[in-house]
Amino acid sequence: MSSDDTQPMQRIEPVKRRTFREQIAESLRTLIMSGELAPGSQIIEADLAERFGVSRGPLREALRQLIEDGLLVTVPYTGTHVVDLSLKDIREIFSLRTALEIFAFEQVWNRRDDSFRHELARRHDDLLRSIQAGDDEKSILDELALHSCVYEHSGHQLLLETWMGLRGKLQLYWAAHHRAHGRRGPHPEGHRLYVEAAMGTDLNAMITEVREHMLRGSSKTEAFLESSLLTGKLI
Incomplete structure (x- = not known):
């Protein structure tokens, strides 16, 4: 009887811990993407633990997850901060990203x-479902996953690591991009063209599509982002 009681607890307990950490991470991600935790702001563990009604242990696990996701960064002697963002950052990231994605x-x-085609199609389907559901945060993660596919299959480890280093600021940019265009999630048509070109036979057409994909709506988003940064919030 006692062994029957312990066995399910050993299976279930890790799942509960992982889910709890993910729930905290999701709440933190929402605060960051909404601008309530502004770019560059310091993370105060005591305040967040009190706000969420949790102990420091699961909170720190969630913070580590967001550091891995690129939304938070640990700064020596000053602690953990939301990744910073400026117009200069965005222009540099997107000029670099264009070059990286063409190279990829x-x-x-x-x-x-x-394997590449099936994975790209699967990630595209995930993105379309998120857009249809109006889930902005999930659509940003799915858009990131879609664009990651080419880097993951490139066979170039340093290229992949460079791309991974851009993820945090890209997520903040996309959040601003969607708000600038008054929608929850990216425009489906833009990614349909991107995926069609990636599945096609003309590399030059793919390179052209990468450049056009990066430029769509960028001027409007930059103006929105400039206004947001002046007020200190990406809202």
Whole structure:
């Protein structure tokens, strides 16, 4: 009887801990993406623990998860902060990202196989479902996953690591981008064209699509972001 009681507890307890951490991380992500925790702001563990009604242990696990996701950064001697964001950052990131993504497709083009195509299609479907559901935060994560596909299949580890380093600021940018255009999630048509080109046979057409994909709506978003940064909030 006692062994029957302990066995399910051993299976269930880790799931509960993981879910609790993920719930805290999701709440923190919402605060960051909404601008309530502004870019560059310091994370005060005591305040957040009190706000969420949790102990420091699961909160720190959630913070580590968001550091891995690129939304938080640990600064020596000053603690953990929301990743900072400026117009200069965004312009540099997107000029770099354009070059990186073109290079990634040049690397992957002759390596594309059924595994790559199936994975790209699956991630595209995930993104479309998030857009249809009006889930802005999930659509940002799914958009990130979709664009990550080419880097993950490129066979170039340093390229992948460089891309991963851009994730946090990209998520903040996309949150501002969606608000600038008055929608929850990216425009489906833009990613349909991107995926069609990635599945196609013309590398030059893919390179053209990457450049156009990056430029769509960028001027309006920059104006929105500039106004948001002046007020200190991405809202």
